[in-house]
Amino acid sequence: MRKNNLFIYSLILVLGIAAPFLFPAFKLQISFMWILVVLALTWDVQGGQMGYNSFGNILFFGIGMYMCAGVQIGLFFPLHEWTASGGEKTFIHTPSQYFQGLFVGLILAGVVPAIVAALIGYGILGLRGQYFAICTLGLGIAAGEIASGIELIGAGQGMTAPPWPKGIGGTELRSQFFYYLCFVLMVVTFIFLKWAYQTRFGLVLNAIRDNEDKAEAMGIHTMRYKIIGWVVSAFFLGIAGGLMGNMIGYIEPVEIAFAGATYGVFMVLMAILGGKGTLWGPVIGAIAFHIFKEGFWIFFLGWQYVALGALIVFIVVFFPEGIMGSLREKFPERFGEVVDEADRKAQVELK
């Protein structure tokens, strides 16, 4: 079993590293896919492990995106002149400026959303069930509306991320560079969460999901753990947002940064499709979802969102347990669960 796992991990690692050479045409698509995996994984910290269905995690994604681009520009040039010029490249980064900016920007893109999460967490994580879901939904949309009213970051027009510096290879190198950044981010997120779920932290999250009152009665400071969980999500989401903004190159408040109706729901769907509450579920779900979605984009151009809405309804109605969930029901032994047949039968009869 152990050896088997090692084999799978190394296979994925090798595939991930080799992918840009195997499928050079899909490099950008695969980078997006890794970003989506990060989104699904971080959503699952709330939705799956903690039982708090958040629709507002997109907030941190958007903040990270604006933060990263803002820092990249603001470190070297006046930000308001950049946005006022509306994408006309009046300022050009030198390569060293570009990479310095990106480095600082990505770190801040992770830290700032994490701080925001910690600050608003105490108020919002006290809500439960549907109130939490709707509250976070409102938060995400309000953030988009507010961002489109702020002049400094380009208001409703949006702003451009700094372009790839001239003189060190063309777009080919650029997409390669961002591909590996995305891949590394995905791997780090995965390993971190895998480790975190094995510690007391993971157990506490599951305890909160199963029965928060009891967990609290057992002497766990549930609020502290809930906030930590949110901060972790926000940190990785923010970095993913920063990368995404740079890859797209153009940041628009409602459609790209705080895209509650697309990425905000995608992360929920991907986690549910794969099976929420499992480590591998979001990964598989995100990959399957992305392939499916891109297929739609190609064949149903113009109707893609109609198909998407239908897909959401379909997944929710027919696959509430997700891919991993249904696998788990079929082969419980594979998941390290001890199944007591007699107990199981008794439960079926009870139902």
Next chain:
Amino acid sequence: MDGILLGTLFALIAYGMALQWGVMKIINIAQGELVILGGYIAYFMYTAGIHPALGVIVSPIIMFFVGLFLYKTVINKVVNRDLFFSILATFGISILAQQLMNIVFGADVVVAQSNFGTTMLFDNSVTLPNAKIFSALVSIIFIIILLIYMKKSKLGHAIRATAQNARAAKILGVDTEKVYSAIFGINAALCGVAGALIAITFTLHPYIGLPYTVRSFMIVIVAGLGNLPGVALSGMGLGVFEEFADYILGTEFRIAAVFLLLVLILVYRRFKLSRKREYLA
């Protein structure tokens, strides 16, 4: 004044929301889209040369069947599940409806001209478009009709029984399935009325449904489930708040103000309840 008239309209939409939430235990994110769809029906009558005010009668009839169809295809599969699934499923419906409307009706902002004129009050210091007065009146009439219907009719009794205890109602011979589909139909019809009124007084656009959903959600939270006078009052309160926010913060922050108010109300209630170690659920 504008705010109060607007508020009655919100209250109408919120009442449908309260019905679903209280009885079926689902939250319908597609509420706003149903409203907009109802509005487009009135708009169509307008382009066909019929006075759009008649949409108030036609559009609920059509929307009732749309609601029934939605219930039969999707909602009856999520109604007994966790609330979260209904939120997600209706979110899917909402995206679907938005895009279909976008394709069918186009992304332009449209308005149905009613030629109602305006009324001047207090020596012209207050101007009121007649269309808004008309919409407020119609909303109030419909709310009263529903109130009486819920109190007197057999279906009304069944609905209230189901709201109290669905299982007991089922044992006592209430066809809960029928009750649910009726509620969904009635809700869609209410949305149809509201949509037709919005088509007359405001503008229509495929993507503006979600703010209406959130407004009605907010009204229901503030008022409490099944508290109809509360729904009407908090609807008006929200209407007034919005006019003020529009005036003070500027139009570009109007929607943001609505959503932030929602967050603030929820957080405020959470702190108030947590003093007693209770929580919103």
